[in-house]
Amino acid sequence: MAPYRRPLACVLIALAVVLVATVLAAFRWGGPDGGLVVLDQVGRHFVALGWLSLAALCGAVLLGVRRPMTRVTVGVPVLALGAPVMCIVSLLAMLDGGQERAESLPAPGRDDRRLVVETGSAMIDPLWFVYVHQGTWPRERRWAVGYFNGDATDNELREAVWTGPDRIRLTTSGGVLHEVTVAPGGRPDRTVSAGW
Numbered sequence: 703m704a705p706y707r708r709p710l711a712c713v714l715i716a717l718a719v720v721l722v723a724t725v726l727a728a729f730r731w732g733g734p735d736g737g738l739v740v741l742d743q744v745g746r747h748f749v750a751l752g753w754l755s756l757a758a759l760c761g762a763v764l765l766g767v768r769r770p771m772t773r774v775t776v777g778v779p780v781l782a783l784g785a786p787v788m789c790i791v792s793l794l795a796m797l798d799g800g801q802e803r804a805e806s807l808p809a810p811g812r813d814d815r816r817l818v819v820e821t822g823s824a825m826i827d828p829l830w831f832v833y834v835h836q837g838t839w840p841r842e843r844r845w846a847v848g849y850f851n852g853d854a855t856d857n858e859l860r861e862a863v864w865t866g867p868d869r870i871r872l873t874t875s876g877g878v879l880h881e882v883t884v885a886p887g888g889r890p891d892r893t894v895s896a897g898w
Contacts, residue, residue: 711766836888851897
């Protein structure tokens with residue numbers, strides 16, 4: 703066996719562990735309720751990170767195991783379990799549709815707070831997600847302000863604006879106004895939901 707194969711296999715295993723730990727950290731410390739924005743962005747790529755982890759594990763088996771029969775004994779279960787799981791996860795992620803940033807409005811008189819509106823879809827229904835981002839990168843945090851499901855046109859988000867450095871007004875297509883107050887740390891006093 704070539705002398706570089708075992709150390710390279712160890713590097714591939716370490717890479718797989720780091721990728722999985724990164725995804726777990728993103729789901730633990732990212733998200734809409736005070737989570738770190740940078741980890742939320744990493745968490746959105748969990749499918750790609752999962753496929754890379756599986757490829758790294760398969761490469762480690764091919765490089766690190768000497769005997770062909772042992773290679774098959776270890777490699778087939780890894781691939782037989784990992785590939786179907788990742789295919790299902792990939793399919794579910796495609797059906798989810800994801801979210802895209804539509805607007806980012808700085809708070810008046812503050813450079814450390816932004817109102818972010820993201821759009822998405824649930825099959826055919828348009829969705830809007832409204833967040834407050836507080837702080838600067840890499841410690842910028844994200845707080846959920848509102849969720850709007852356009853299944854009924856009256857629930858569509860028509861406008862999301864700052865009315866002050868700590869006040870947000872959300873308006874639906876049906877004309878319903880929602881006022882939300884943001885605490886000094888960035889947390890809104892409530893999360894608005896329309897059509898959910």
